[in-house]
Amino acid sequence: MSFQRSIYLTTIPIPEAVAKARQALDRDALVLRETIPSHEAVGRVTAAPVYSRYSSPTHHSAAMDGVAVNAETTFTAREGRPLELKLDTEYRPVNTGHAMPEGTNAVIMIEQVVQVDEQTITIEAPAFPWQHVRRIGEDIVATELLLPQNHQITPYDVGALLSAGMWEIEVWEKIRIAIIPTGDEVLDFTTRPEPRPGQVVESNSQVFKALAESWGCVVQRVPPVRDELDALASAVDEALDDAHIVVIGAGSSAGSKDFTRTVMEHAGSVLVHGIAAMPGKPSLLGEARGRLLVGAPGYPVSAVICFEELVRPLASWLGRRDPGSRTRIKVELTRKAPSKLGVQEFMRLAIGRVGEKWVATPLARGAGMITTLTKAQGIARIPMHSEGVEAGAMVEAELLAPEAELERTIVSVGSHDNTLDLLTNELMGLAEPYRLASTHVGSMGGLTALRNGAAHFAGCHLFDPETDDYNFPFLAKYLPGLDLLVINLAIRHQGLIVAKGNPKNIRGVEDLARPDLTFINRQRGAGTRILLDHHLKQAGIASDTVNGYEKEEYTHMAVAVNVLSGAADCGLGIFAAARALNLDFVPLARERYDLIIPAQWADDSKITTVLDLIRSEGLQARIRALGGYDTDLTGKEMSPRMGLGRA
């Protein structure tokens, strides 16, 4: 093999890429008009101005239930001097919507009428002309402009169209997008595959489909095409017969089997290769037979950026739709976020409101992590000319969730524990649900977040060997003067997570100095790491004699994954993580996992809801069912020197 592969050298900013594609396409030639029934036209875009056929109302009509009269015959009526009116000659009963009978021009409300006999009523106030009458054309006048061209039809418009007698209207056809996933390593999800090493389940096409349908497009996806030039070329050619936009999934980076660029060049021409964005850089745009070609990167987040930032504005432009925009709010960053000069970076954020301020914690930046999008409540764009943003800075976030939902989001920053996932799920089951957005930065990171007012609570399990106590010594040291409530969530078992069957026969902390073992550690500041150091010290083992002590992971699950994959022989973590991956567990200690809550939120419904839930027998039973937990203290308020039980 050789490394002479197509390497994109220059990237261009997103707006430039979009402009290039617009310039290369003639949308008037590409997108046609069609006539459809008005009542099925919601979300469609008018291709011509719509003028009304009927007026609404079509005739003068009663606006109230009551009696229709000629106003002039009522002018003598006064309070205390009732005026008699006779049926048919002087009044006619009408209901709302009835046509005004000949010779009448006012309606008297039923409440102001006294029935004397079958033929006679009295009134005690005069009617003025046109009172409670809807006049012809009050709402819509025949021939007037009802909707301009290129207007996206709302539910309300449908009502106006039908009232105006417009049974059909001319709209732009829907933009048709064909999606062609590619790659030998890609498995078709419709076959429900079991991926082997190097294989991935193709999912981007379905993300594209869901996104594009929400933009009013029609999406056709073909089964994945193998990495063969001819196969891809003919799939593209076939797709071009019908679609306005053909998207080739993956294969746009510089890999040896990336034929997308070549196929584009054969079918038509490449307009853009590489955008100054991260993720999303290896995006391709091209043109063939008057249609748009897109080469979407393979990593899920890159693919989404390519689709939302390039395909969305272009599809909207073709379909004459407003591309839409997300709600923007200013948020305070809880952590520093470095960024690369020369590219616009799309930073995914966990966002919530803590007191009066919106706080945002940057999520992981990997382009391969779709969960950074599923967990994010917003996205910030770090501009090309910036090297990053400092902690505490205000940035503009585009919201991925409705603002009202964010108002009901509880922000937790701190140590990770599986009971938090339980809590997350249970909070969503309440009649008035709450979202728990928890970011995992270790116990010490949680305390920092509390000090900065960036969280409603922090999950914390910091053991202090000197006092044999949990959390309080650290609170006194790092959060002096802050009024805090400490509530136990669970007592959990920590131990050494080892491979199934414990093949290396690991018995306890004293084995960690064995030269044949590789350990995987937790990050500095993590309660689990402090616990490890305590046990190492008690066992008289120097940390530099532990193989892998310097390799850090941020969650219990990540530690377990290292053991599962053989990257490490053991690591300290909780029982739940070992069980989740079907690993074995050598118990070492029990520890308290507490929620540290600033007292100022104690009466906030977010916190009272969490506490009510923690104190419910239902949740406690579910915690115990996880295994590796005791709930003797769960929901109880902790105080200094309690340790693992009441004194």
Add this chain to the structure above:
Amino acid sequence: MSFQRSIYLTTIPIPEAVAKARQALDRDALVLRETIPSHEAVGRVTAAPVYSRYSSPTHHSAAMDGVAVNAETTFTAREGRPLELKLDTEYRPVNTGHAMPEGTNAVIMIEQVVQVDEQTITIEAPAFPWQHVRRIGEDIVATELLLPQNHQITPYDVGALLSAGMWEIEVWEKIRIAIIPTGDEVLDFTTRPEPRPGQVVESNSQVFKALAESWGCVVQRVPPVRDELDALASAVDEALDDAHIVVIGAGSSAGSKDFTRTVMEHAGSVLVHGIAAMPGKPSLLGEARGRLLVGAPGYPVSAVICFEELVRPLASWLGRRDPGSRTRIKVELTRKAPSKLGVQEFMRLAIGRVGEKWVATPLARGAGMITTLTKAQGIARIPMHSEGVEAGAMVEAELLAPEAELERTIVSVGSHDNTLDLLTNELMGLAEPYRLASTHVGSMGGLTALRNGAAHFAGCHLFDPETDDYNFPFLAKYLPGLDLLVINLAIRHQGLIVAKGNPKNIRGVEDLARPDLTFINRQRGAGTRILLDHHLKQAGIASDTVNGYEKEEYTHMAVAVNVLSGAADCGLGIFAAARALNLDFVPLARERYDLIIPAQWADDSKITTVLDLIRSEGLQARIRALGGYDTDLTGKEMSPRMGLGRA
């Protein structure tokens, strides 16, 4: 007939009405779970927590295109001291996504590799362990909580679900809404009817359908049911077999044929009759067979309020969805808006941004006017305890259009002319479209709006008899010191709009004093009214001798409608209005219709776009094609004392 009809006496606030219905329904019994394919699950709501089956990636894999190595074998590589590596034994080529070959733990990017021969490469920097490697579970760890219960699935979630091997998920069934339009006077739009007096085309059901589908519901509509108790009762009974919510359209006010309440009482029970809202007051809520019954008012705006404020939160609650909320912004009211104590009023607003501020003009309040919703960009809620809002006050508006669209909205307040509709349509046809939100309050009203900074321009045709000039004398008097640009839009013909064939043989203004004629006037401040007064004075006719001089309308079209309907024999207006309704026209005068533009907006792209359009031959030809217009001055800047032509 008798007037002993069901009159609702007490109304309750909307949140109370919603709470009553929630209390009466058992959603756990009513709404069931179903299992559906994950890739079709966007917008659905999880009915159980979703735990991942697969990890993602499923195995360690290359994160870059390049070569996989064991990091330890590369530690001696330095710049200027290249290290040779041999194929298969020391390096293996990999593409992004490939599984890491046995014994390798790092990837060196292709750009940092030099190919020496088929078997050999050199590198000039060491690799560190796990560099450019995606480790197993980096994105998703098998068994971890992927989505909590009652979570609405996003496009991104679909990607995560498929990556995690979750081909199917359990969701809540969609909420099924049955809609039963009622009323003898109601015509089925599917029959493409021609309404006779007292008849209306049924359209609310389609507005409901469009709204409910956008909330994720399924809607079934039956053809309109006649006003017969048994027919309605059996339609409701049948609908209750399947639907979670049954909506009976119209028939909920106190009219003699309103059976909705009675039918509800027979089928189950009435929970709420009357809400403290305007429009929307005569809404009904009930319960039958564990399902929700809704009686929706007949007027379109009332119907929408009932549906959005009662049905939406209840359907969302049943389906465990976030009810969503509109973007809110603070807007400055351009006009006073009185409101009734004791009801929450939903005021429709035309909204745009003029300079730095958002301005909003209240639209007509009639519950029968669907166009107040189609023309509105927002809605404000005037609270129950308020008697209204003063001009200039700031109110909170809920946006009906995306904020970005409002940024591209041109605000025009002033006299109405049909050429503005032409302009509206043409602006929407541009590559970068603009919306024209024009509110019609007469020429003087337009000047007031300019004085308050509440419009980008005002359409104005104020004739000053003393100087025989247009607009400038009024600008000098009412907007002294304001730097203004005056651009002519068209010269238009004003004349007497008379019935087809001119049956009353009206020849000119001198006929207006005839006792057998009824006139319809324009409102005070309207340029057309000033023109009329000038001609009356010249003809020596006192205004109090003109029958109907005191009856005012606000637009040319409304004047024409009065003539068409026989409410008046003639009125002064423009030719276009007469032609639109197929009426005859007795020409009286030509007048200048100018756009008055504050100079501060002259370079704003909104205004330059309008001016470019006005100056285009295309638009001018379309203006002439309307009839009744000359375009000799169109697009030209006017100066004082020009009158109808250049001096």
